[in-house]
Structures are given as structure tokens and as C-alpha cells.
Amino acid sequence: MADASRHDRTARQLRLLSDALDTGRLGPVRRLINTLSPAEIANLLESLPTPKRSLVWGLVDPEDDGEVLVHVGEDVRESLIAEMDADELVAAVEDLDIDDLADIAEDLPDQVIAEVLRSMDRENRDRLEQVLSFPEGSAGRLMNPDVVTVRADTTVDVVLRYLRLRGELPDHTDYLFVVSRRHQYLGRVSLSSLLTHETSTPINELIDDEQSAIPAGTSEREVANQFSDHDWVSAPVVDESNILLGRITIDDVVDIIREQAEHQALGAAGLGEDEDLFSPVGRAMRRRLVWLFVNLCTAFIAANVVGNFEGTIDKLVALAVLMPMVAGLGGNAGTQVLALTIRGLALGQVGASNVLILLWKELRVALFNGLLMGAVLGLIVYAWFRNPGLSLVIFVALTVNLLLAAMVGVTIPLLLRRMGFDPALGSGIFLTALTDSLGFFTFLGLATLVLME
Amino acid sequence: MADASRHDRTARQLRLLSDALDTGRLGPVRRLINTLSPAEIANLLESLPTPKRSLVWGLVDPEDDGEVLVHVGEDVRESLIAEMDADELVAAVEDLDIDDLADIAEDLPDQVIAEVLRSMDRENRDRLEQVLSFPEGSAGRLMNPDVVTVRADTTVDVVLRYLRLRGELPDHTDYLFVVSRRHQYLGRVSLSSLLTHETSTPINELIDDEQSAIPAGTSEREVANQFSDHDWVSAPVVDESNILLGRITIDDVVDIIREQAEHQALGAAGLGEDEDLFSPVGRAMRRRLVWLFVNLCTAFIAANVVGNFEGTIDKLVALAVLMPMVAGLGGNAGTQVLALTIRGLALGQVGASNVLILLWKELRVALFNGLLMGAVLGLIVYAWFRNPGLSLVIFVALTVNLLLAAMVGVTIPLLLRRMGFDPALGSGIFLTALTDSLGFFTFLGLATLVLME
Known part of the structure; x- marks a missing residue:
């Protein structure tokens, strides 16, 4: 029992299952799986690469099939449903609670839904249709009509x-x-x-x-x-x-909270919370490409900024060496502000009444950190290149870029929301785009003014 | 009622409260606050900048003080406790449930704890001491001994x-x-x-x-x-x-799930989940500085890589223009892989049995995306600089950097965990450090080989 506390249960189950699968004997695998709850089976299926996932899915007790489908993420659900024929699906889902059935209805083939509706009594059919009449993500869609x-x-x-x-x-x-x-x-x-x-x-x-x-x-x-x-x-x-x-x-609410959490954690990188760990390569590729192309466009803007200072860099190559530092530090400082603002928005803690105060606080933090880091960086650069002008330029540029990063970190999520977009989605890419471009511009622009004549 | 559904409740309460505070009349503010649950009051206090926070805290019904302290984040709790004298604190916390009292015990002055223990009957004192004997973050510390x-x-x-x-x-x-x-x-x-x-x-x-x-x-x-x-x-x-x-x-479990979620969302940027939206500037500064200094060190490594190719850049300044693109795209692609791996680790879905399969999948995704993005980038660079060698270099360098980013995105969280660190904490900074350095090295190294003779 003391041992159970030290290991992570899912990881342990996964190890046991993998070992059992490796022996090639399916009896022990089946016995192992069927000691688990549907949510645990769902978790294990999500951890398995596609061929093993199919194999294990075939061994799950058909009684549990419906509940397991409810518990897996949307991508994995599609892959599991694709392996079942209509009769199996109808048998799996027809005994689910109305709220669970409503939850996965959109992923089921129309023919299966029609069949399930036919098999229901009048009262349950009416209830299911009522639940389905509410939009996804609303309380009406989440509720179970079975009430005492x-x-x-x-x-x-x-x-x-x-x-x-x-x-x-x-x-x-x-x-x-x-x-x-x-x-x-x-x-x-x-x-x-x-x-x-x-x-x-x-x-x-x-x-x-x-x-x-x-x-x-x-x-x-x-x-x-x-x-x-x-x-x-x-x-x-x-x-x-x-x-x-x-x-x-509460069980459905816990699922929502987990999904929101994953949404925020994966959303900043431009991924959906239903992303399957082992999704087919083609699908994973297409999904990521969208944001990488957005990033390609924003990177061109940054490159263009640098391109405008080619002449300056040509005269002092040290600028090319140092410019990624200014941009990178700005990006990281901005990411910190961004994460804080997105959380505040998600909790409803940031609004018109306090956004200016938040911005003011973040600008002061950025100013002090910028002055401090800029001074350290300036000294090191002086020791490296023995050029006091260059030290001054990087000192000022870093301070300015941290101030800009704070401003961008607070405003991007608010702007995205104002424009009707999800503030958690892809905001990291927009932030680094701006801190890169602004960082290069400040540093190379200042260098042109101060060091070139 | 329909209206209530469209607005966010916390944001609405915050607006009402701010309006009431702006009128300067405290009666309506007090009435507004005391219609709320302690958790809602806690959420509002977290949304308020320090002066308003103190004002509102003074208006909360003393009966609710203890529960509110339980619900706020650690940083905000400290700021609220700092404004109370020992007697007020004892009165606020002595009627809390044992598990709640244990939860905030570490933040209370020793004198207050001693006083609370004295005021308890023998049985409750023993129970509290038993709960406190378990380490923070364990089931023993979370439990309430009050059981039927x-x-x-x-x-x-x-x-x-x-x-x-x-x-x-x-x-x-x-x-x-x-x-x-x-x-x-x-x-x-x-x-x-x-x-x-x-x-x-x-x-x-x-x-x-x-x-x-x-x-x-x-x-x-x-x-x-x-x-x-x-x-x-x-x-x-x-x-x-x-x-x-x-x-x-379940109520404590819901709190844990929310904390874990915030930990993952803020941790990647190097912030703690207890970070106060309106923490004093000095404290916010110090906390962020730690990671910014880590970032400063890693940025020097990247700058050093570039520094080694000064001669190459001196001959072809276009390299300085393009090198941030290769690094930036690698960083973003790597962040996607990183987010997926960290979630998999947190859910126990990634372990020794499947990490190689995950890596293999991510490498294939990176290869195809790298070839595609590299080709697009190569064509654009050709249109811009009319230098076929440069196009070839950026095509190969981007593909290689996306492959490296995938490798780093999968391995960094696993390495951090293996070394006993929290994989969610600061992994973003390590990732960009590596994608920057490796991106510059591949691009400038290839350019030196192919374009210089």
C-alpha cells in the first residue's frame, strides 16, 4: 500500500499492459483491462499507439464500450468508432445515460443515432431530443433529465x-x-x-x-x-x-474543468485539447501546419525589419550576434505576462475596471527588470566587444523591449477576445512575432542612430 | 435569466463592485459583498489591486473571513493576513473545518496557531495534529477527520x-x-x-x-x-x-484540479500558480528575474553560436536577416510537441513503453512539415535574394531544425522529470534555448559549408 503511493497509477497500468501485450498472449491482457473502470480504460487507450490501441479496444468488455467512448477525447473516439460496425455501436451506446449519449451524439453516424432513437421509449426519446436541442457547451446540453x-x-x-x-x-x-x-x-x-x-x-x-x-x-x-x-x-x-x-x-463538471485546463495549456501552442497523442501523422501534420504558416508570415515581418538594417549590420556584425538576445529575452518576459493575463481572463478576474492598473503594474515590473538585465547585459557586452556605444544600445534596447513585451502580453489576449477569438489560442505565436519584430527594430534602429555616422 | 447566461458572472460582479467603490459610499459595497459566497469573495479580492483589496477585505463579514482565506491563492492570502491582528485571525480561523485549517496553517503566524490549538477541545487538537503530521500534497493532509x-x-x-x-x-x-x-x-x-x-x-x-x-x-x-x-x-x-x-x-479535489491546471499553464512561462495578479512590484520582479536570468545565460550560448560565424555573416548579411526565421519556426514547432508531451506526462500517458513510438511519430510529423515549410521558405527566399545556394541552405536548415525541435520537445520534459525537476516548470525556456542555438548552428554552419569558399 505504501508502494501504491509512490507510483503513478496510470503509468503503472500502462507498464503492466505493455508487458502483457509484449508476451503476445491476449488472455492476461483481457483480464487486466476488465478490472479497470471505463475512465481508466479510456486513459490507457489514449496512451497506446494505433495498432496496440485497436488490439486492446477489441478486448474491452462490450458492456463497457459505451462508457469508454464517452471518456476518451474526440480524436481518439473517432478512431475507435471507425473500427466498429453499426450494430456494435448501437449496442454500445443505447444503454448510456441521456447526458452521455448527447455528449457523443455528434461523433456517431446518423444511421446509429436513428437506430438508437428507434430503440428508445417515447419518454426517453423526447428527453434526448430536448437535450440535443441545446447548443454544445451549454447547461442544457450537459444536463441529465433523470431527476427525482x-x-x-x-x-x-x-x-x-x-x-x-x-x-x-x-x-x-x-x-x-x-x-x-x-x-x-x-x-x-x-x-x-x-x-x-x-x-x-x-x-x-x-x-x-x-x-x-x-x-x-x-x-x-x-x-x-x-x-x-x-x-x-x-x-x-x-x-x-x-x-x-x-x-x-459534479462528474461532468470535473470533466469540463479538465478540458478547460488542457485547452489553456495546449491552446497557447496552437493545439486543440482533443489532440490525440498518437494521432495519424497526416492529421497531426495538417493541424500543426496552420499555426506554423501563421508563424512563417509573422517571421517574415521580423526578417523584413532586420532586412531594413542590412547596411548597419554589414558595418558591425556584432549586431547580428546580439540581436537574437534582445528579441528572445523580450519574448520570454512577454510570455510570463501573457500567461498571467490569460489566466485572469479565464477566471473573469481581468476586465475594463482593472486592466489599466494591471498594465501599469506590469510596466513597472518590466522597467525595473529591463534596467537590471540591461545593465548586466551591457557590462558583459562591453567585456566581449569593448565598444561602449554598443553596450549603451543593448542596455536601452532591452529595457524598451521588455516594456513593449509587457504591453503586448497584457493587450494581445484582450484584443483577441474583443475581436471574438479565443484568447488562449495561438496567442504565444502573436506575442513572439511582436517581441521579435519590435526587439529587432529597437536594437538595430538605436544602433543605426548611435553607432553609425 | 437569459441575460445571466451571456455574461461572465465574476466579470459582472467585478464591474458592479468597481462601480460601487467608485461612488465612494461603502454601504452598497458591503451589501454587495455579503450576498456572495466566500469563494466568490475570494475571486473578487484576487481581481482587485492592493488598495481596493484592503478596503474590500475590511468590509467582509468577519464570519466569512476564515473561508475567504482558504479560497484565495497563497500570495493573496499572505497580503490579507498581513492586515489582520492576531485576535482577528484567531477568531477568523478557529471555526474552520480541520482540513481547511490544515490547508492554511503554514501561512498563519505561530502565535495564532498556538492560540487556535489552545481553544480547541482535546479530540479536535489531536485530529488537527494528525492531519498536520502528513506532508503537504498528500492524501493525509487533504482529509477531513470528521467522518460518520x-x-x-x-x-x-x-x-x-x-x-x-x-x-x-x-x-x-x-x-x-x-x-x-x-x-x-x-x-x-x-x-x-x-x-x-x-x-x-x-x-x-x-x-x-x-x-x-x-x-x-x-x-x-x-x-x-x-x-x-x-x-x-x-x-x-x-x-x-x-x-x-x-x-x-470532491470540493477539495476540484481545487486540486484547478491548481494543477494553472500550474501547467503558468509553469511553462516560469511562474507559480499562486502568482497574484496584483502582487507588489518588487516581489513580481524578483520572481520573474530568476527565469529571465536563466534565459540570459541560454541566450548567451545562442549568441556565442552566432559569434562563431561572424566571418560568414560578414560576407553575406542576408544570413543575419534569415537566421531568426529558422530559429523561431523551430521554437514554435517544438513548443507544440512540448505541450503535448507535458500533458501526456501529467496524465501518466507517456512512459518508457511508448516514448519511442511518440518520438518516432513526432519526427515524421516534423520531417513532412519541415520539407513543406522549408520548400515554401526556400522559394520565397529565392524571390527575395536570387541566390539558389541560400534557398537550399534555408530549406535544409529548417527541416533539420524542426526535426531537432521535435526531439527536444519530447525529451526535455522527460529529462527534467528524470532529474527530479517538475517537467512543467520553465521547460519552455529550455526548449527555445535549444531550438535557437541549434537553429543558428545548422543554418550558419550549412551556409559556411555551402556558400563560402
């Missing part, structure tokens, strides 16, 4: 008898929802209050009406923020007339 | 009567834990099974013993992975002898 409701004008005793008759509750039920005759949401009653109060207690004494319901149009980012701000396990979803439509549970 | 246990040899009826006597259950109680006479963990019984089964049912028929308990030494990253793999709301924590010590709840 009670009425306010009853007692704990009546509710307990109803629950015993009803049997099993949906997963993550921590509250029952209290609704009016017209199914409007009135409040909630916790399971724990049902357990800790006398059976004669009227339900309306136990109602907690402080938690307001989530409107179905709310964005999933906002849903995630509300869950973590209020420590919810489940929350009701309502339409414009406050009619209860379903409920969102 | 039952015995196996009883019935639903007896448990219900016990719960009614006991009254309120701890937050996020979805299962009661079944323990032996020696307090060893045996399994769990869900509240929903207590509600849906007849009162005469023996508890041992309802026990779910499939969920194994979490050893207290488990890392918090591992805890978070297990929660999201198994969709848990709470989980038991045990010592080496399987004695039940406490339980971890």
Missing part, C-alpha cells in the same frame, strides 16, 4: 415510502428537487436532512431555496465556476419559465 | 435512528463508512441505499466493498486522478493498518 422530484406539501415519511418503492436513485443524487404542480423548480431537500429528521417533519420545513437553478442557456464555463464557487455536487437546470428540465452533476 | 461511521452487524433501522439522534451530517456525505471494532475500514453504505431499502435490511447486505480506501501517503495528483476516474464524491483515507483516518471530498 418531490412535492412541498408532504412529509418525510411519505417521501421515504416513495423512495423505497422507487428503488435505486440516479448517481450523485445528494438532493431531491421540490417542484410545483406545473413542474416549476421551488428548491431542494438534501438526502441527509431526510435521514436526520423525524419522519413526521413536513418537507416544506426542510426546503433549501437558496440555491437558484441554472438557466439552460448558461455556458459550461460559467456552470463550472458556479459549481466550484458553491461546492455543489449537483444542480438543477431550468428553462425560461423556471420549469425543471434536468440536473448537472 | 457505522458497524456492519446492524440494520437500516438502527442506523436511521442513530442518524436522527446525531443530527446534521458533514457536507458532501454521500456514503457512511463501515468499520470494524478496531476502526478498520471495511466498506461503505450509500445514503441512497439507506433511503431506498426497507428498514429491516441488515447493513452488511448494503455494503459496497469495491471502493478500496486511499492510503494516507498517496499524492494529491493521484487522488485527483482516482476521483475523476471513478466519479467519486468522497473517499475514505486509511493508514498502513487500514485504520480509517478521515475522508477526502
Whole structure:
């Protein structure tokens, strides 16, 4: 047990699985896989290169197929679905919860969806269609319509008898929802209050009406923020007339938070959060090319800046040696500001009311760091090239470039958002484009003014 | 209601608060703040520059002070604590749950801790000391010792009567834990099974013993992975002898997942996830300087590479114009590979068994993209400088640099981890250092070989 704490479980499972696969005997592999939860199997499939992934996918218990499909990233899901025929797919997904089914519906062939809808009873079909009527990324799309409701004008005793008759509750039920005759949401009653109060207690004494319901149009980012701000396990979803439509549970919220995190981490480099570790080379190539071409264009702008100073460089080659330092340090300082601003935007902590104060703080940090680093760099350059003019130029250029980097780091994400783009996506490439061009321009421009006559 | 869905709540609250602060009348500000949950207040405080932050902090209901301190980042917490005297602090934190108190204990003055311990009863003091005996970042440190246990040899009826006597259950109680006479963990019984089964049912028929308990030494990253793999709301924590010590709840796990996400997003730029948006300039400066100095050193290596080719550049200044393009494109392509590898490591999806396959895939992607981008770049350079040798050099150099970038992007995080460092921290700086130096060397080296005679 002490040992379990030191190793990472997924990495260990991956090692065991790889060893088992290497022996070539599939019995042990199958047994190993089927001790795991669907989410763990999903994680392992994502860790496997394509040929092994297909092999292992074939060994997963068909009962788990649907849940595994729900848990893998979109790219991997497509690759797994491509290996199944329509009958297998229908069998895999028809028993999924409505919210899970809605989650992967877009990746399923139309024929499979039609088949699944046909196999459902009227009530479930209506529910699925309602969930699918909400746009992806909204609370309505995330919710599960399977909700246990009670009425306010009853007692704990009546509710307990109803629950015993009803049997099993949906997963993550921590509250029952209290609704009016017209199914409007009135409040909630916790399971724990049902357990800790006398059976004669009227339900309306136990109602907690402080938690307001989530409107179905709310964005999933906002849903995630509300869950973590209020420590919810489940929350009701309502339409414009406050009619209860379903409920969102913490497990889906945890998935959203993980996806957002990956989005921010991969987005700055211009990758999507669904990027498959072992995606086919052709697909990976095409996706990366988009940003590399953007980068090619921005790099040309920087090269053009340098090109305008060819004459200056021709007279003093040391400038060519030093110019990448000014640009590179500006790029790194700017990346720090950028990361901080993007996080602030994602948390809603940066807005019109404080952006100028943030900029002012970052400019001061940049000024002091620029003066300090510039002085160090100037001294080293003096020791290297024995040219005091050159030292002065690099000192001033570095300070100016750090100031520009701070300005760019704060404004790029805000501008991207203002223009309707995702501030996390590709902002790193725009930032280095600007710090390179501005860095070269400041350094070579100053050198031309000061050192050439 | 429809409106609420379109705006970001935190941003809206921030705007309202800023407007209220600008009027200078504190009554409305206080009323606004005290409609919010502690987590929301924490989020707002993090969004405010220091003078406004102090002002608002003074207006928060003292009842909420403790919870707010738990929810803010470490840097902001220090700044808030600095404004409180010892008595206020003791009053704020003494009613916190044990796990929350343990979470912020390190940031409290010793005198405050001593005072809080004195004010506790014997049982709680022992519990707090036990939690604090586990290292930060372990399951033992995360757990709350406040757990409801039952015995196996009883019935639903007896448990219900016990719960009614006991009254309120701890937050996020979805299962009661079944323990032996020696307090060893045996399994769990869900509240929903207590509600849906007849009162005469023996508890041992309802026990779910499939969920194994979490050893207290488990890392918090591992805890978070297990929660999201198994969709848990709470989980038991045990010592080496399987004695039940406490339980971890989903709200703490959500916080861990958010912190990890911020760690990855800010870490690559060399910032900590606790970095305060409005930290004092001096502190922000010092923190960033560390990485900027690392970057200064690596930039000197790159400059030195260029310096070795001064003679070559002197003969063909176009090289100085083009060399940043080769380095920059390599840096961006490498950053993409790096982001993918760091995520794979964080999820445990990259290990000895598949790293070579990953590398092989990335090398092929880099080769094809390098050939394609190199060809485009070569043609443009030909149109610009009319020098076929230069076009050939940049074509080959870009292809080689993208291959090197792929290699470096896969290996840097693995090397950092192997050496015991955090792969997310500063890896971006090491990557660009290598892609710059290698890019300059390949390009200028090839140019010297091909173009100079």
C-alpha cells in the first residue's frame, strides 16, 4: 500500500499492459483491462499507439464500450468508432445515460443515432431530443433529465415510502428537487436532512431555496465556476419559465474543468485539447501546419525589419550576434505576462475596471527588470566587444523591449477576445512575432542612430 | 435569466463592485459583498489591486473571513493576513473545518496557531495534529477527520435512528463508512441505499466493498486522478493498518484540479500558480528575474553560436536577416510537441513503453512539415535574394531544425522529470534555448559549408 503511493497509477497500468501485450498472449491482457473502470480504460487507450490501441479496444468488455467512448477525447473516439460496425455501436451506446449519449451524439453516424432513437421509449426519446436541442457547451446540453422530484406539501415519511418503492436513485443524487404542480423548480431537500429528521417533519420545513437553478442557456464555463464557487455536487437546470428540465452533476463538471485546463495549456501552442497523442501523422501534420504558416508570415515581418538594417549590420556584425538576445529575452518576459493575463481572463478576474492598473503594474515590473538585465547585459557586452556605444544600445534596447513585451502580453489576449477569438489560442505565436519584430527594430534602429555616422 | 447566461458572472460582479467603490459610499459595497459566497469573495479580492483589496477585505463579514482565506491563492492570502491582528485571525480561523485549517496553517503566524490549538477541545487538537503530521500534497493532509461511521452487524433501522439522534451530517456525505471494532475500514453504505431499502435490511447486505480506501501517503495528483476516474464524491483515507483516518471530498479535489491546471499553464512561462495578479512590484520582479536570468545565460550560448560565424555573416548579411526565421519556426514547432508531451506526462500517458513510438511519430510529423515549410521558405527566399545556394541552405536548415525541435520537445520534459525537476516548470525556456542555438548552428554552419569558399 505504501508502494501504491509512490507510483503513478496510470503509468503503472500502462507498464503492466505493455508487458502483457509484449508476451503476445491476449488472455492476461483481457483480464487486466476488465478490472479497470471505463475512465481508466479510456486513459490507457489514449496512451497506446494505433495498432496496440485497436488490439486492446477489441478486448474491452462490450458492456463497457459505451462508457469508454464517452471518456476518451474526440480524436481518439473517432478512431475507435471507425473500427466498429453499426450494430456494435448501437449496442454500445443505447444503454448510456441521456447526458452521455448527447455528449457523443455528434461523433456517431446518423444511421446509429436513428437506430438508437428507434430503440428508445417515447419518454426517453423526447428527453434526448430536448437535450440535443441545446447548443454544445451549454447547461442544457450537459444536463441529465433523470431527476427525482418531490412535492412541498408532504412529509418525510411519505417521501421515504416513495423512495423505497422507487428503488435505486440516479448517481450523485445528494438532493431531491421540490417542484410545483406545473413542474416549476421551488428548491431542494438534501438526502441527509431526510435521514436526520423525524419522519413526521413536513418537507416544506426542510426546503433549501437558496440555491437558484441554472438557466439552460448558461455556458459550461460559467456552470463550472458556479459549481466550484458553491461546492455543489449537483444542480438543477431550468428553462425560461423556471420549469425543471434536468440536473448537472459534479462528474461532468470535473470533466469540463479538465478540458478547460488542457485547452489553456495546449491552446497557447496552437493545439486543440482533443489532440490525440498518437494521432495519424497526416492529421497531426495538417493541424500543426496552420499555426506554423501563421508563424512563417509573422517571421517574415521580423526578417523584413532586420532586412531594413542590412547596411548597419554589414558595418558591425556584432549586431547580428546580439540581436537574437534582445528579441528572445523580450519574448520570454512577454510570455510570463501573457500567461498571467490569460489566466485572469479565464477566471473573469481581468476586465475594463482593472486592466489599466494591471498594465501599469506590469510596466513597472518590466522597467525595473529591463534596467537590471540591461545593465548586466551591457557590462558583459562591453567585456566581449569593448565598444561602449554598443553596450549603451543593448542596455536601452532591452529595457524598451521588455516594456513593449509587457504591453503586448497584457493587450494581445484582450484584443483577441474583443475581436471574438479565443484568447488562449495561438496567442504565444502573436506575442513572439511582436517581441521579435519590435526587439529587432529597437536594437538595430538605436544602433543605426548611435553607432553609425 | 437569459441575460445571466451571456455574461461572465465574476466579470459582472467585478464591474458592479468597481462601480460601487467608485461612488465612494461603502454601504452598497458591503451589501454587495455579503450576498456572495466566500469563494466568490475570494475571486473578487484576487481581481482587485492592493488598495481596493484592503478596503474590500475590511468590509467582509468577519464570519466569512476564515473561508475567504482558504479560497484565495497563497500570495493573496499572505497580503490579507498581513492586515489582520492576531485576535482577528484567531477568531477568523478557529471555526474552520480541520482540513481547511490544515490547508492554511503554514501561512498563519505561530502565535495564532498556538492560540487556535489552545481553544480547541482535546479530540479536535489531536485530529488537527494528525492531519498536520502528513506532508503537504498528500492524501493525509487533504482529509477531513470528521467522518460518520457505522458497524456492519446492524440494520437500516438502527442506523436511521442513530442518524436522527446525531443530527446534521458533514457536507458532501454521500456514503457512511463501515468499520470494524478496531476502526478498520471495511466498506461503505450509500445514503441512497439507506433511503431506498426497507428498514429491516441488515447493513452488511448494503455494503459496497469495491471502493478500496486511499492510503494516507498517496499524492494529491493521484487522488485527483482516482476521483475523476471513478466519479467519486468522497473517499475514505486509511493508514498502513487500514485504520480509517478521515475522508477526502470532491470540493477539495476540484481545487486540486484547478491548481494543477494553472500550474501547467503558468509553469511553462516560469511562474507559480499562486502568482497574484496584483502582487507588489518588487516581489513580481524578483520572481520573474530568476527565469529571465536563466534565459540570459541560454541566450548567451545562442549568441556565442552566432559569434562563431561572424566571418560568414560578414560576407553575406542576408544570413543575419534569415537566421531568426529558422530559429523561431523551430521554437514554435517544438513548443507544440512540448505541450503535448507535458500533458501526456501529467496524465501518466507517456512512459518508457511508448516514448519511442511518440518520438518516432513526432519526427515524421516534423520531417513532412519541415520539407513543406522549408520548400515554401526556400522559394520565397529565392524571390527575395536570387541566390539558389541560400534557398537550399534555408530549406535544409529548417527541416533539420524542426526535426531537432521535435526531439527536444519530447525529451526535455522527460529529462527534467528524470532529474527530479517538475517537467512543467520553465521547460519552455529550455526548449527555445535549444531550438535557437541549434537553429543558428545548422543554418550558419550549412551556409559556411555551402556558400563560402
